[in-house]
Amino acid sequence: MTDLQPSLAFSLTVKSRPFVGWFLLFAVAMTLFTEASRLALDGLAPGFAARYLIDGLAPRGVFALLGGAGLGLAGALLQRALRNPAADPSTLGIGAGAQLALSAATLFAPALITEARSLVAFAGGAVALTVVLLLSRARQYDPVTMILCGIVVSLVCGALSASLILAGGDYMLSLYLWGGGALAQDGWRDAIVLGALVSGAIIAAFLLRRPLALLGLSDETARGLGVSSGAIRLSAIIVATLLATTITAFVGIIGFVGLMAATLARLSGARTAKAQFLAAPVIGAILLFATDSLVLLIDAVFETSTATGAVTALVGGPLLLWLLPGLPQRPAAAVAVAFRRLARPLACLAGLVALIVLAAVIALLLEPDGAGFLLDIQAVAALFPLRWPRLLAGLCAGAMLAVSGVILQRFTANPIASPEVLGISSGAGLGLAALLVVSPYAGTGAELAATVAGALTALAAILAFARAARLSPDRLLLGGIAVASLAGAGVTLVMARGGPESTRLLDWMSGSTLRVSAGLALGEAALAITLVPLALVAHRWLAILALGPTATRGLGLSPRKAGTLMVTLAAVLTAAATLAVGPLSFVGLMAPHLARTIGFARPRSQIAGAALIGALLMAVTDTAARSLAFPYQLPTGLFAALVGGPYLVVMVLRKPR
């Protein structure tokens, strides 16, 4: 491959056509911005119009340019440092972590938020990124795994933010926290601070360009050349995190701009570290400026207020879909923990059943505030009609999520794969969001229908994408990630509208079993009784599919047909469970792992074991969630995620021994 000469050559000689293209886009954006400003100023009081142009629109344009440059540079730095072409502050959980920290600080330490907003955001983003990196360490920082972990962490942070907003109770006001990504400015202060930061970061990136270029080779070579790879990577990551979190602190999450900028820089011919650190900020600036000018124009015409950050994510999601299949694969680590195999799996299953019965009895007999047990049969009878539906629904949903998780993890041979990251749940959320926009009080029946329709649409999209690549497991995961990002952006746009639909969406996202009626509980039970045995029957397919397409065909099974059936089964299981416990329990991630750790090694026993463990987890968390802060209830799904998050970290930290 002909390596390009450094930056001048990049911009002037070798690839002049992309340069012209970018300049044209900038010119278009400038025209849009001017036109939007003209419209926005129209009809305003004259004295205010001048001030709005000087202290509102002008700094907004500058901030868009600077923010885009900062995000573009952050994307390029992260991609270099992590050797992951899909790295971006939003795909690595940095934005979501920063936003969670900001939400928490707004509710619990309002003084902190006025004094040290950027610092709070940086702390949150840094913690989230650290978790993602620790999680992906077990798989040698394999790019796909890293993005999966980023999505998992983003989802957990999003669920936590949603719950904080619900718990804060100040729904309407706090939704602004969620909407995010609005670039409106009041004066020049933020733009100036960001300008200084971006300048500093560009200088830092240039100092780091040579060592980072060496890292591109491989760790061993770099070490041979006398570069401490750890320190270099860390510096680059810290600079990128600082950029991304400061921007999040000022205007909220601006999704995927870094990813788009760095990718397009590469496609425009910037291949060296230096060229990328020059081109990515320029392209990022143009992209965000163009997007924001378009949003400004839309807002001026329709007199609304649209979240620019969600719009960039709407564009970036499909880009991810197109980009991810080309990601380099790192060979999967041999499973480090030697799983012991149970001598008597049946006895162990019986033990799990006994535990479930115990958990169910406790769930039915516990005092509402968890302080003791109900001794009065009348009280038990009074609470029974309220308790059995959520208990039954929780048990069934837990089992179905767990089985779905086993199928996906076995099929993709990726331990981080789970129904939560497949995009099915996000699709369900988007279906609900669409319904609530059209009709906020449509009722439970319509909501169920919309959720199922959303889940099935997402499934169809993922399958269509994966089938184009002969249903390769990685393609499936990537399709899921892209669909999840797209649906997430759509949900954010709806959420930013405010109104009762936002509250309902938040409520659904946090995964409360509270609204489960007797009918829904029985429906869940019927689905679980039908679908879980189906998975048990198909366990042989899972074992065969794991041998690879050639062996599968050799054994007389069409890998494509069998794969499609298994994935569809997993998706239907997920959709069914999501109806009861929301999208984010992470039981589908935890239960299969726990089952393996206990020693359910073969597909059939792992399915059975995971189903029981999933049911048990849900029953226990549901009881805890409703009793701990009585009468204020914690959302069950979220509470399970709170248990699941630390579990994930511990599990992964333990592995590489």
Added chain:
Amino acid sequence: MNAPRAALTRRRFLAGLAAGGFFLTSARASAARRFAVVDWALLETTLFLGLVPVAAPELILFRRLAVEPDVPRSVADLGLRGALSFERLAMLKPDIVYGSNYSAWTAPQVETVAPLKIFDLFQPGEPPLAKIEAMTLALAEDLGIAQEARTVIARARAELSAHRGRLSATKQRGVLLVDVGDANHVRVYGRDSLFGDTMTRLGLENVWRDGTRYSASAPVGMEALAAYPDAFLIIVGPVPPDARAAILHGALWQALPSIAAGRFAIIEPCNAFGGLPASLRFARFVTAALLAEKDGAPT
């Protein structure tokens, strides 16, 4: 105050009587009923009527955001409005539970404990005060104290009329009513909100021309307010600390014609989805703010 108003009152009272008379005997018998509420508008209304529910939702936030009326300690907290603790409700065993259309979703669970009665209060495009008055009367009839309801409704109207009378001395008629999300975004209350409808009864004009959704508009940029240079701007609390700083010192807010001329007020928190008490609390603050402006001292 004026003829159409009085006629309206009489007509509504007669309608209320006709509806209530049907259940008169059963209502009287239930005067000592133990009831719970699952909505703040109903909580306000029962307290306003001098009744104390056995349980009501989210009292911690209610005491902070709605403030009035004072909630007695004996009322049990039911937890978040969006995640009610049905178990506490079941343990308290009320005879009947009241809610608004916002709490209609609780029906399947609540009805395993006690009958649930839902009042349709807040619908997009429909001014809510008349419905709130009708609800107050119907609720009182249900609990056997219809006469009290007539008294408090009349009292509330008299109070609004008194405010209206005091306001007629001021020149300011056009008002913009917003709450503030962050330093750059606001939501505007329309005529179909409790606050907007209360303003109508105060004889004030809500000058916001564009549509609203569910009582308030979707978030709009604060610059939209500059299209109404002559309006008096009322900002309903609570205002986030950074937004308050922006309003008082930010270049853009200070350039808004209303703010520059001192034609604005930040009033204390009021419950946007409340009952007559919230309406009166709001009316009191607005009247005080507008009268203070007449004296040339913006609050």
